[in-house]
Amino acid sequence: MTDPTTTRADTASCTPDDVRTLGTPVDGRVPDVPAEQAWDDRRLHYPLVAPANRRKFTVIVVGTGLAGAGAAAALGELGYDVECFTIHDAPRRAHSVAAQGGINAARARKVDNDSVHRFVKDTVKGGDFRGREADAYRLGQESVRVIDHMNAIGAPFAREYGGELATRSFGGVQVSRTYYTRGQTGQQLQVAGANALLRQVARGTVTLHTRQEMLDLVVADGRAQGIVVRDLVTGEVRAVTAHAVVLATGGYGNIYCKSTLAKNSNATAAWRAHRRGAYFANPAFIQFHPTALPLMSQWQSKTILMSESLRNDGRIWVPARADDDRAPEAIPESERDYYLERRYPTFGNLTPRDVASRAARERIDAGFGVGPLKNAVYLDFADAIARLGRETVVARYSNLFHMYEQATGDDPLSTPMRIAPGAHFAMGGLWSDYDMMTSVPGLFVGGEVGWGYHGANRLGANSLLSACVDGWFTLPYAVPGYLAPLLGTRVLPHDDPAVLEAVEAVHARTERLLSTGGTQGPDRFHRRLGEILYRYAGVTRTPEGLAQGIAEIRALREEFWRDVRVLGEGAELNQELERAGRVADYLEMAELLCVDGLDRDESCGAHFRADHQTSDGEALRDDTTWCRVSAWESPAPDAPDARFVRHDEPLTFQAVPLQTRNYA
Amino acid sequence: MKLTLEVWRQRDAASPGAFETYEVADATAEMTLLELLDRLNDQLVEQGREPVAFESDCREGICGCCGVNVDGRPHGPQANTPSCEQHVRSFADGEVVRLEPLRSAAFPVVKDLVVDRSALDRVIQAGGHVAVDAGTAPDADTTRVSYETAEMALDFAACIGCGACVAACPNGSASLFTGAKLTHLATLPQTRQQRGARAVAMVDQMEHDFGPCSTFGECAVVCPAGIPLSAIAAVGKERMRAFLRGRAS
Ligand SMILES: Cc1cc2nc3c(=O)[nH]c(=O)nc-3n(C[C@H](O)[C@H](O)[C@H](O)COP(=O)(O)OP(=O)(O)OC[C@H]3O[C@@H](n4cnc5c(N)ncnc54)[C@H](O)[C@@H]3O)c2cc1C
Ligand code: SF4
Ligand code: FES
Numbered sequence: 001m002t003d004p005t006t007t008r009a010d011t012a013s014c015t016p017d018d019v020r021t022l023g024t025p026v027d028g029r030v031p032d033v034p035a036e037q038a039w040d041d042r043r044l045h046y047p048l049v050a051p052a053n054r055r056k057f058t059v060i061v062v063g064t065g066l067a068g069a070g071a072a073a074a075l076g077e078l079g080y081d082v083e084c085f086t087i088h089d090a091p092r093r094a095h096s097v098a099a100q101g102g103i104n105a106a107r108a109r110k111v112d113n114d115s116v117h118r119f120v121k122d123t124v125k126g127g128d129f130r131g132r133e134a135d136a137y138r139l140g141q142e143s144v145r146v147i148d149h150m151n152a153i154g155a156p157f158a159r160e161y162g163g164e165l166a167t168r169s170f171g172g173v174q175v176s177r178t179y180y181t182r183g184q185t186g187q188q189l190q191v192a193g194a195n196a197l198l199r200q201v202a203r204g205t206v207t208l209h210t211r212q213e214m215l216d217l218v219v220a221d222g223r224a225q226g227i228v229v230r231d232l233v234t235g236e237v238r239a240v241t242a243h244a245v246v247l248a249t250g251g252y253g254n255i256y257c258k259s260t261l262a263k264n265s266n267a268t269a270a271w272r273a274h275r276r277g278a279y280f281a282n283p284a285f286i287q288f289h290p291t292a293l294p295l296m297s298q299w300q301s302k303t304i305l306m307s308e309s310l311r312n313d314g315r316i317w318v319p320a321r322a323d324d325d326r327a328p329e330a331i332p333e334s335e336r337d338y339y340l341e342r343r344y345p346t347f348g349n350l351t352p353r354d355v356a357s358r359a360a361r362e363r364i365d366a367g368f369g370v371g372p373l374k375n376a377v378y379l380d381f382a383d384a385i386a387r388l389g390r391e392t393v394v395a396r397y398s399n400l401f402h403m404y405e406q407a408t409g410d411d412p413l414s415t416p417m418r419i420a421p422g423a424h425f426a427m428g429g430l431w432s433d434y435d436m437m438t439s440v441p442g443l444f445v446g447g448e449v450g451w452g453y454h455g456a457n458r459l460g461a462n463s464l465l466s467a468c469v470d471g472w473f474t475l476p477y478a479v480p481g482y483l484a485p486l487l488g489t490r491v492l493p494h495d496d497p498a499v500l501e502a503v504e505a506v507h508a509r510t511e512r513l514l515s516t517g518g519t520q521g522p523d524r525f526h527r528r529l530g531e532i533l534y535r536y537a538g539v540t541r542t543p544e545g546l547a548q549g550i551a552e553i554r555a556l557r558e559e560f561w562r563d564v565r566v567l568g569e570g571a572e573l574n575q576e577l578e579r580a581g582r583v584a585d586y587l588e589m590a591e592l593l594c595v596d597g598l599d600r601d602e603s604c605g606a607h608f609r610a611d612h613q614t615s616d617g618e619a620l621r622d623d624t625t626w627c628r629v630s631a632w633e634s635p636a637p638d639a640p641d642a643r644f645v646r647h648d649e650p651l652t653f654q655a656v657p658l659q660t661r662n663y664a
Numbered sequence: 665m666k667l668t669l670e671v672w673r674q675r676d677a678a679s680p681g682a683f684e685t686y687e688v689a690d691a692t693a694e695m696t697l698l699e700l701l702d703r704l705n706d707q708l709v710e711q712g713r714e715p716v717a718f719e720s721d722c723r724e725g726i727c728g729c730c731g732v733n734v735d736g737r738p739h740g741p742q743a744n745t746p747s748c749e750q751h752v753r754s755f756a757d758g759e760v761v762r763l764e765p766l767r768s769a770a771f772p773v774v775k776d777l778v779v780d781r782s783a784l785d786r787v788i789q790a791g792g793h794v795a796v797d798a799g800t801a802p803d804a805d806t807t808r809v810s811y812e813t814a815e816m817a818l819d820f821a822a823c824i825g826c827g828a829c830v831a832a833c834p835n836g837s838a839s840l841f842t843g844a845k846l847t848h849l850a851t852l853p854q855t856r857q858q859r860g861a862r863a864v865a866m867v868d869q870m871e872h873d874f875g876p877c878s879t880f881g882e883c884a885v886v887c888p889a890g891i892p893l894s895a896i897a898a899v900g901k902e903r904m905r906a907f908l909r910g911r912a913s
Binding site for chain 2: 088089090093095098145147148149151156162165187188191195196199202210233262264296297300301302304409519520523572575576
């Protein structure tokens with residue numbers, strides 16, 4: 001059991017060399033063929049498992065979001081013995097359910113000149129050349145049948161009057177490839193996926209364990225061979241062993257506390273796996289969504305997302321004069337600054353998210369923010385209503401408008417919405433190779449917990465896609481490829497020392513949280529951590545700020561282990577204990593997030609460093625040094641002066657040559 | 665503003681429960697009902713008292729995790745709105761508000777305001793799915809689905825699985841929930857193949873755990889997804905259709 005209380009050298013002015021060393025490079029094991037042929041080539045080389053042998057393999061899938069439900073169902077359909085876990089009471093509740101806007105697919109049915117290649121180009125370029133090109137190709141190639149499959153299992157996609165699938169265009173692209181179901185795309189896909197999972201439960205191929213939280217990974221003989229879970233109702237802690245483990249536990253945006261994620265979204269499964277040897281890729285790459293609701297009060301529990309699709313018809317502006325207190329309607333056209341249209345005439349209000357978020361932050365910080373706390377910008381539908389008519393605008397966005405009105409009490413049809421950047425999507429995640437396998441053999445990732453497709457910035461509607469593709473069409477090939485040579489081996493017995501050690505570690509940690517006996521509940525620490533991260537690792541970062549953030553996070557972590565108060569007991573439903581465990585992990589992970597941000601001495605995508613920008617405020621990438629992935633290993637938290645170890649994976653681009661992102 | 669909260673506290677399924685009274689002195693109009701509970705919990709922790717267990721996740725009305733009875737009404741005073749989107753502005757300063765778990769024989773209390781709604785998923789597991797394996801689906805554009813059909817399916821597919829309909833029903837019926845899923849899948853051409861078998865399996869399972877429907881209509885008033893009351897008619901209709909045809913499709 002490691003002791004996270006000890007702080008390392010506390011240097012508010014630290015440099016990258018103070019906090020990290022360089023390790024050996026990692027190999028992404030991308031097939032050595034042109035990127036567009038990589039997936040065909042790899043599939044051809046995966047060893048197979050004969051149908052009769054499949055039930056001899058047990059695979060653990062953690063998470064029932066689009067990635068987890070898809071992987072568990074697909075592996076079950078193939079005949080593997082699947083054990084599936086979720087912290088929720090029902091598989092449908094995974095946070096995929098909350099996605100509104102849509103899911104991309106390179107079906108290219110229209111004559112707007114879309115294609116798989118263009119999809120890849122948009123994805124790679126949108127990610128500012130910090131993702132894997134071959135992964136983006138696979139994503140585009142598999143996207144076609146994802147739509148077919150989700151349609152077939154019950155997702156009622158929006159249709160045109162002729163009966164064909166409807167599409168719309170999303171930020172960062174000039175073609176129309178986003179499939180949707182009103183503003184509930186995530187819900188419809190998620191429910192369809194969860195229902196497909198329940199079909200396998202009924203068939204007996206998948207055993208579903210609801211309200212169970214993975215708290216550790218079992219690694220034996222250098223392979224992931226099981227997990228430790230806590231039953232959230234009884235508090236029982238037990239190990240489950242298997243031939244392989246798939247993590248599909250979602251993103252870590254909730255580390256910022258006020259985010260668009262769900263209250264129970266967490267990084268615990270990923271972080272515990274990291275502590276057992278799975279490298280963490282690019283933790284500083286976190287997307288701030290430009291159209292989230294601004295904070296309006298202290299007790300507001302999150303920054304609800306307003307779908308980006310609103311930017312199709314809404315125009316974003318702030319008053320041209322700082323500290324202009326007039327009501328929006330009272331500000332004449334000539335005294336408004338439509339800053340996105342001004343700075344980026346080609347893409348206008350549809351610039352990619354990082355560009356839009358940064359531009360908003362810049363205006364707000366410069367004193368042009370609107371609303372009572374001056375922390376927002378306007379998103380205005382007056383022109384759209386004049387152009388298209390009220391009815392059309394309402395038909396397009398009614399549920400979003402309703403949601404906004406619910407939350408704020410304002411009607412967007414009569415007064416502009418107020419929006420602000422909010423922490424949203426984690427491009428970073430557990431590092432994996434082309435086969436979705438982490439640096440721990442046998443441990444796979446799918447969905448937002450992984451990293452590969454989105455580089456330093458994700459394009460809208462690409463992550464429902466990546467979660468679906470991973471779950472339904474990548475892991476079902478890759479996992480059997482790993483299992484095949486293990487035929488005839490048994491799962492680890494529960495008295496194996498590795499299992500006992502992992503179970504004991506979870507017990508000890510739980511005990512420690514319950515017995516600290518401090519004065520502050522975990523939520524208070526979470527809120528403070530969020531404030532630190534927004535301040536120092538937000539939309540714009542500086543080396544001094546990140547160093548300060550590291551120092552403050554260490555101090556907060558130290559305070560946590562001294563002063564956290566977790567009431568109640570371990571052997572019962574104890575939500576405070578759940579929260580405390582997750583916040584404890586965030587307090588470790590946040591340090592790495594800042595270390596990565598400090599270390600990556602360039603601006604790219606969502607990672608904008610103020611010390612790397614052009615004279616007109618655009619991001620300055622450094623392809624000579626930084627065209628690579630940082631895959632991190634963390635020191636044991638009790639090792640004094642220990643440093644994080646960075647392993648590099650160099651990135652090469654063949655099909656989409658390196659170029660400067662330019663949305664002007 | 666000041667609110668007095670009478671909150672149901674129950675240690676676990678086996679223990680008896682009782683109301684306890686708390687005061688929140690600094691509630692504000694823009695808080696949601698669940699943020700009010702967050703505020704209360706912060707206060708309880710400060711006083712060294714165990715916080716109230718309640719469920720929530722997305723806090724934006726889509727995951728279906730939340731659900732408490734407010735003065736006897738599932739989700740809260742505002743119609744068709746989930747607990748996470750109910751606001752303190754619905755209450756008057758000084759008001760006494762009673763919070764309890766969703767009440768239904770099919771939803772045993774787990775702790776405080778948390779109930780076990782797994783009976784709903786058993787209905788889905790029985791037949792609320794489509795027998796298509798990954799990779800075998802035909803091109804989604806070859807089967808045309810008219811705009812109206814897709815929109816109608818969506819009206820019924822909007823259910824968030826919160827269980828408020830069951831808690832609102834004097835009989836504890838899950839007809840709105842079950843009917844919504846049956847109608848959604850019976851409306852779309854691509855999911856119609858197992859229409860008959862699905863209706864029989866789901867309705868049988870529903871009757872096993874839930875009460876009968878007497879068309880009171882209380883369910884549709886609380887349903888945060890606005891599922892039309894016609895969903896409950898689909899339950900009988902779909903099963904009768906299956907019975908008369910005697911086929912799986
Ligand atoms: C508000 C919002 C709107 C979005 N809109 C869009 C959009 O329009 N288009 C788009 O492409 N993307 C969108 N995204 C992003 C996209 O929804 C997510 O990236 C994607 O759904 C993630 O799916 P997932 O399967 O990886 O994870 P999730 O759906 O988050 O599932 C995680 C699962 O892991 C389980 N879990 C977590 N931790 C543990 C643990 N320790 N033990 C056991 N189980 C655990 C959870 O119970 C859950 O089942 C949006 C995201 C948000 C937050
Ligand atoms: S039908 Fe409505 S009330 Fe019932 S579970 Fe679905 S969303 Fe909830
Ligand atoms: S918390 Fe998700 S619907 Fe209320």
